Amino acid sequence: MMQVMEYLPGGDLMGLLIKEDKLSEVTTRFYAAEMVMAIESVHELGYIHRDIKPDNVLLDAFGHIKLTDLGLCKKMDMAQQEKLPITNHTMTESAQGHPITERSRPYSRNRQVAFSTVGTPDYIAPEVLLQQGYGQECDWWSMGVILYECLVGYPPFNADDPMSTCRKIVSWKQTLVFPTEAIQTLSPHCIDLIRHLICNADQRLDLARIKAHPWFRGIEWRSLRTQPSPYIPSRGGAEFRDMLQKLQHLDPADAQYQSLVKQITANFDEFPDQGLGHNDNEEVEGGAAAASAGPGKGEGEYNKFIGYTYRRKPKVRVALDEAFHDGGGGGGNLRETFDRSDILDAV
Numbered sequence: 001m002m003q004v005m006e007y008l009p010g011g012d013l014m015g016l017l018i019k020e021d022k023l024s025e026v027t028t029r030f031y032a033a034e035m036v037m038a039i040e041s042v043h044e045l046g047y048i049h050r051d052i053k054p055d056n057v058l059l060d061a062f063g064h065i066k067l068t069d070l071g072l073c074k075k076m077d078m079a080q081q082e083k084l085p086i087t088n089h090t091m092t093e094s095a096q097g098h099p100i101t102e103r104s105r106p107y108s109r110n111r112q113v114a115f116s117t118v119g120t121p122d123y124i125a126p127e128v129l130l131q132q133g134y135g136q137e138c139d140w141w142s143m144g145v146i147l148y149e150c151l152v153g154y155p156p157f158n159a160d161d162p163m164s165t166c167r168k169i170v171s172w173k174q175t176l177v178f179p180t181e182a183i184q185t186l187s188p189h190c191i192d193l194i195r196h197l198i199c200n201a202d203q204r205l206d207l208a209r210i211k212a213h214p215w216f217r218g219i220e221w222r223s224l225r226t227q228p229s230p231y232i233p234s235r236g237g238a239e240f241r242d243m244l245q246k247l248q249h250l251d252p253a254d255a256q257y258q259s260l261v262k263q264i265t266a267n268f269d270e271f272p273d274q275g276l277g278h279n280d281n282e283e284v285e286g287g288a289a290a291a292s293a294g295p296g297k298g299e300g301e302y303n304k305f306i307g308y309t310y311r312r313k314p315k316v317r318v319a320l321d322e323a324f325h326d327g328g329g330g331g332g333n334l335r336e337t338f339d340r341s342d343i344l345d346a347v
Helices: 013-020 025-044 137-152 162-170 180-185 188-195 207-211 221-226 238-247 255-264 288-292 322-326 332-337 340-344
Strands: 057-059 065-067
Touching: 013 057, 013 137, 025 057, 025 065, 025 137, 025 188, 025 207, 025 221, 137 188, 238 255
Parallel strands: none
Antiparallel strands: 057 065
């Protein structure tokens, strides 16, 4: 069985931030509005996304965004009583050496290095970290963090290690600081919206109040998808449409075909065509196909797409998994890093 999905050649929001460092308020406002609509659609279906972050916001050929990676979505009636498990951890020297009131350093973080961190918690809401139970409002916190990063150039709780980031998040009243340059250049309405997203869960703006916020005044919510985007990806727009038309009439063996494929996949990592299964001509034992088969997998059961992501170096970090939220086994390196008592010491 093959699953056919929409092709989004524009990369993701994190890739755009790596390229541009930060976005203008006008551009951020447009993408924030589309993000609101995307999150609204998830909530209307009765789910919490739980993994809102820039690398889950993809761009189509015309620069409009799509929210992806729904693997951590949870039905709201099930998530209301959920508690986030955190295992034992001894604070590292670097985490102990910085007071919790220390603000994020005023420089643009190296996002490529940040992406090599497994499960960085930059976008997680404090009520999730503190095992207080959470609802759909945790997604709005994550969006607020993304807006801050788009406009300032680094996330508000940026730190050298995950534990320090968590401690900053739960003490957001002391650590959420806008640099002087941002205060001087951003509109008061913009800063006000972010402050009403990055705040206590019971005070956080809901969907209706977000849409009615003065920063979004003038946004035509119903026609966002038909409005021109402030950013068109390279080889996007009408050029992308023309290339697709040409591909339909070319033989795959044609050199021009291969050239066009490279152009429309420019934002993707290299992904050698090794086939999705094996046949009599493919050496399985000791080969790439065997390496991709998981424990207990039968013949023809492969995981060829594991690790596949948009182009960036180093490889994109591993996402938080279901066990991190639900208390199951595993949970990755991030889960093994946290000790709830250490986080509570910061409150």
